[in-house]
Amino acid sequence: MGTVTVVDTHEALTGIIGEVGEGAIRKDIGRIDPHARTLIENSPFVLLATSAPDGTCDVSPRGDPAGSVLVLDEKTLVIADRPGNHRVDNFRNIIDNPHVGLLFLVPGMNETLRVNGSAQLVSDGPFFDDLIVKDKRPQLAIVVTVDELYLHCAKAFLRSSLWKPETWPDRKSLPSAGRIFKDQLNIAADAEAIDADLTARSIAHQY
Structure with a gap:
């Protein structure tokens, strides 16, 4: 690989990138406002990031018809579990370390919605009937309490031309x-x- 210069301190990073701008900090509203609700309800695909206590990470794709992720209130959303590869890496991580990150994608939209918070894995609740898709009730769901929420800029999608x-x-x-x-x-x-x-x-075995 050759010689590389490792950036391993916050000071070194700031020296290259600069200070984080106030606008980047202020865009975190920490709650699900009407605009965020609209994006969540129109997103058929979300990425779920978790990490184990030892720091190992997992990112899992979650897909359902748009509107399947429930917004219970401005701090709480629910994602149904559907049949997958049965590795349950992210479930084990949530049990051991509740911190999660979510990235909601809306087809054709270059901006994404980022949500960070804490999660619980639940096997029943008053909202489970609302998670039914094609007559299939999920066995599990992920309840996320929102700590951070903000719109991520379009640059990555514009550079990648993902929707073209x-x-x-x-x-x-x-x-x-x-x-x-x-x-x-x-x-x-x-x-x-x-x-x-x-x-x-x-x-x-979609559902």
Whole structure:
């Protein structure tokens, strides 16, 4: 990798980046206002970041029809759990360390909504019936108490052109999930067969 210069103090970081501007600090409103509620209710995809007591981290994608994340009040929101890979890394982390970070995405919108707070893993509550999608009631939900909330600027999405299909790679030029699993896990089955099985499982076990 060659020689690198490590930035390992706050002073060194400030010397490169400068002081944090007042505007960046003030944009944290610490609550779910009507605008934040609108973005949450129109977001079908949220990233959930957690960390274990030893500092190891996990980021989990969460997808549901827009409006599925419930806003209970200006400090509380609820995310239903849906079938996934069953690793439950983020659930174990929440039990041991409740601090979480959320990043809400709205398709076609370059700004994102960032939420930091504390979470509880719950198996029942008066709001569970409101989390039903396609007649399926979740077994678990994540209740998040909001500590920080702010709109994140559009620069990352503008630089990445994420929402512009003309910049996307040709999907055929990328390995399929079946090919990746076959090579990484040394699976004997054909990649095409693995892809077919993954597709069938995903469709059958969305909820």
